Amino acid sequence: MGWSRICPSQHGESRVMALIVQKYGGTSVGSVERIQAVAQRVVQTVKAGNSLVVVVSAMGKTTDGLVKLANELSPNPNRREMDMLLSTGEQVSIALLSMALQALGQPAISLTGAQVGIVTETAHTRARILQIKTERLERHLKEGNVVVVAGFQGITDTDDLEITTLGRGGSDTSAVALAAALHASFCEIYTDVPGILTTDPRLVPDAQLMAEITCDEMLELASLGAKVLHPRAVEIARNYGMPLVVRSSWTEEPGTWVVSPMPQVRSLEGLELVHPVDGVEFDTDQAKVSLLRVPDRPGVAARLFGEIASQNLNVDLIIQSIHESNTNDIAFTVTRTSLKQAEAVASAILPALSVGITPLDRDAEVMVEDQIAKVAIAGAGMIGRPGVAAQMFSTLAAAGVNIRMISTSEVKVSCVIDQSDCDRAIAALCKTFSVNTSAVSDQPSAISHQSPKALNTPHPSPLTPPVRGVALDLNQARLAIRHIPDRPGMAAELFQLLAHQNISVDMIIQSQRCRVINGSTTRDIAFTVGQLDADMACAVLQKAAPDLGCGEIVVDREIAKVSIVGSGMVHQPGTAARMFEALAQHKINIQMIATSEIKVSCVVAREDGITALRLIHEAFGLSGIQQTQVST
Ligand code: ADP
Ligand code: ASP
Ligand code: MG
Numbered sequence: 001m002g003w004s005r006i007c008p009s010q011h012g013e014s015r016v017m018a019l020i021v022q023k024y025g026g027t028s029v030g031s032v033e034r035i036q037a038v039a040q041r042v043v044q045t046v047k048a049g050n051s052l053v054v055v056v057s058a059m060g061k062t063t064d065g066l067v068k069l070a071n072e073l074s075p076n077p078n079r080r081e082m083d084m085l086l087s088t089g090e091q092v093s094i095a096l097l098s099m100a101l102q103a104l105g106q107p108a109i110s111l112t113g114a115q116v117g118i119v120t121e122t123a124h125t126r127a128r129i130l131q132i133k134t135e136r137l138e139r140h141l142k143e144g145n146v147v148v149v150a151g152f153q154g155i156t157d158t159d160d161l162e163i164t165t166l167g168r169g170g171s172d173t174s175a176v177a178l179a180a181a182l183h184a185s186f187c188e189i190y191t192d193v194p195g196i197l198t199t200d201p202r203l204v205p206d207a208q209l210m211a212e213i214t215c216d217e218m219l220e221l222a223s224l225g226a227k228v229l230h231p232r233a234v235e236i237a238r239n240y241g242m243p244l245v246v247r248s249s250w251t252e253e254p255g256t257w258v259v260s261p262m263p264q265v266r267s268l269e270g271l272e273l274v275h276p277v278d279g280v281e282f283d284t285d286q287a288k289v290s291l292l293r294v295p296d297r298p299g300v301a302a303r304l305f306g307e308i309a310s311q312n313l314n315v316d317l318i319i320q321s322i323h324e325s326n327t328n329d330i331a332f333t334v335t336r337t338s339l340k341q342a343e344a345v346a347s348a349i350l351p352a353l354s355v356g357i358t359p360l361d362r363d364a365e366v367m368v369e370d371q372i373a374k375v376a377i378a379g380a381g382m383i384g385r386p387g388v389a390a391q392m393f394s395t396l397a398a399a400g401v402n403i404r405m406i407s408t409s410e411v412k413v414s415c416v417i418d419q420s421d422c423d424r425a426i427a428a429l430c431k432t433f434s435v436n437t438s439a440v441s442d443q444p445s446a447i448s449h450q451s452p453k454a455l456n457t458p459h460p461s462p463l464t465p466p467v468r469g470v471a472l473d474l475n476q477a478r479l480a481i482r483h484i485p486d487r488p489g490m491a492a493e494l495f496q497l498l499a500h501q502n503i504s505v506d507m508i509i510q511s512q513r514c515r516v517i518n519g520s521t522t523r524d525i526a527f528t529v530g531q532l533d534a535d536m537a538c539a540v541l542q543k544a545a546p547d548l549g550c551g552e553i554v555v556d557r558e559i560a561k562v563s564i565v566g567s568g569m570v571h572q573p574g575t576a577a578r579m580f581e582a583l584a585q586h587k588i589n590i591q592m593i594a595t596s597e598i599k600v601s602c603v604v605a606r607e608d609g610i611t612a613l614r615l616i617h618e619a620f621g622l623s624g625i626q627q628t629q630v631s632t
Contacts, residue, residue, distance in 0.1 A: 055171055132268070176244060218258050223410040275434070387499040403417060477559065479534065560604055562604060
């Protein structure tokens with residue numbers, strides 16, 4: 001259609017003849033009056049000379065109501081029928097908005113996902129978009145209509161033309177995918193808050209609005225519990241370089257821009273099924289310090305990492321595994337040149353940390369390893385695709401590489417391995433994921449000791465604040481698999497089993513200490529999954545455990561995951577320590593820690609979740625004077 005591409009100003013104003021995709025969430029279309037207000041805003045945008053596609057969610061809490069009805073009939077309703085049911089909500093709101101526009105004299109037409117041609121895969125209740133056919137949309141736009149599209153839904157291109165939905169909150173994804181398919185100038189997400197804030201203003205009213213945030217930061221925040229944007233919407237914006245802004249439906253304020261890296265030329269075929277991995281990274285300048293059998297009580301991590309930070313040592317990965325009896329293991333990586341200092345700090349404070357361990361336990365100890373390397377796969381396409389991490393583990397297993405430490409984020413999976421395995425691991429990963437990092441894969445260690453970071457990662461300056469946002473996820477459960485034989489391939493087998501059920505896993509942590517059972521060495525692995533997947537994950541693992549030689553599976557649903565996110569933390573030693581200190585001061589015990597370059601997540605008791613969020617938000621100085629009222 002040849003839309004001219006314009007650059008949106010920071011105030012969301014557009015110049016003449018832009019094509020804009022606007023999306024209005026459930027609260028914004030929650031009543032007839034609100035639909036009329038949306039219609040007014042749409043008409044204003046058209047009068048300013050723009051063409052408009054408007055995506056809407058179901059009115060208010062309609063979708064929740066439909067889910068409730070289904071659950072009254074069955075605890076586990078058929079997924080196809082769920083899609084049939086839930087997709088009705090959006091059909092109501094598109095018709096009403098279209099009528100409201102027509103009543104204002106604005107030509108408009110409503111279209112369902114199927115009518116537009118939003119083609120998805122068949123995976124009911126969580127389908128990914130494969131393609132959007134734009135011919136009909138473009139025809140209606142050319143005729144001067146505002147096209148009102150039902151968010152959250154699509155259709156399969158099988159003979160049966162099945163109705164699908166994209167997963168809860170998926171209208172954001174519909175909007176950004178439409179914007180990408182139509183080569184729109186930008187995509188505006190209108191919602192019930194002024195934009196993206198430092199945390200959820202419903203829980204922390206003095207959370208502050210951000211003028212902009214990077215896609216990588218937003219991806220982490222969205223997947224760690226900030227529901228203001230669907231993570232897959234951010235992924236599409238990132239992949240297609242689509243300018244995206246989150247704004248309030250009630251005001252003219254500019255909102256928050258989600259900043260993408262350089263726009264890339266990408267095929268629109270297989271829209272959401274792009275290459276999951278963009279790059280393989282490695283770092284051979286790594287050493288690992290483990291503290292075994294430190295007491296499981298508030299303040300231990302704060303004390304340890306506080307000391308490390310006071311020596312100005314920058315810590316990379318940190319993990320703390322589930323506790324056995326009354327002790328924990330904590331492991332972290334530093335650069336090799338920092339190892340001696342880090343070891344000295346850890347050894348010096350160990351006696352102080354260990355006070356109170358019962359005599360039944362063996363003594364706490366510090367272990368160091370300097371012959372290690374970190375390999376990672378990176379890419380926004382791995383979001384919600386549990387098979388990708390599992391594929392990494394299988395690839396390493398097939399290459400005979402034992403995984404020593406695992407750290408996951410939404411856009412990266414990192415594994416610590418023996419340094420002697422590094423070249424083999426990189427070559428195998430590049431092959432599996434068809435990543436063309438030939439310079440790295442040919443002769444990795446000869447070229448550089450530091451990985452070239454993914455080209456797309458925006459480089460934070462030392463002035464970037466370490467933490468941009470804080471998120472709380474109360475919908476997670478923790479699973480632990482005890483006594484897993486310590487040999488290559490075990491993580492692969494276990495996580496493949498979950499991936500086959502489409503269960504996404506986060507915070508995978510392998511215990512540092514070994515236990516010898518019947519002559520063979522075993523370790524524990526703990527991880528978090530969404531609460532809805534916990535039963536299924538447990539059942540699958542329980543079934544497989546005896547054959548794999550693993551012990552019992554333990555589930556804990558009473559957890560909360562609280563996370564800090566910010567690309568500036570790479571430059572700021574002590575960021576994690578500050579988070580741990582905030583929790584320690586209020587005697588909140590940390591059950592699990594997992595980090596990636598731009599996030600630190602802690603699992604705490606569910607009852608401590610909201611307090612933990614507030615304390616951490618405060619500790620990083622993110623609170624402001626302005627209070628955000630959220631309309632319901
Ligand atoms: P919509 O129906 O418009 O899609 P959602 O309820 O899905 O709206 O998302 C908006 C909500 O996201 C806000 O009301 C707020 O409670 C929540 N939220 C969570 N974290 C954040 C954050 N960091 N910034 C803004 N809103 C957030
Ligand atoms: N109505 C759907 C839901 O509530 C989709 C959305 O609002 O984004 O999940
Ligand atoms: Mg939403």
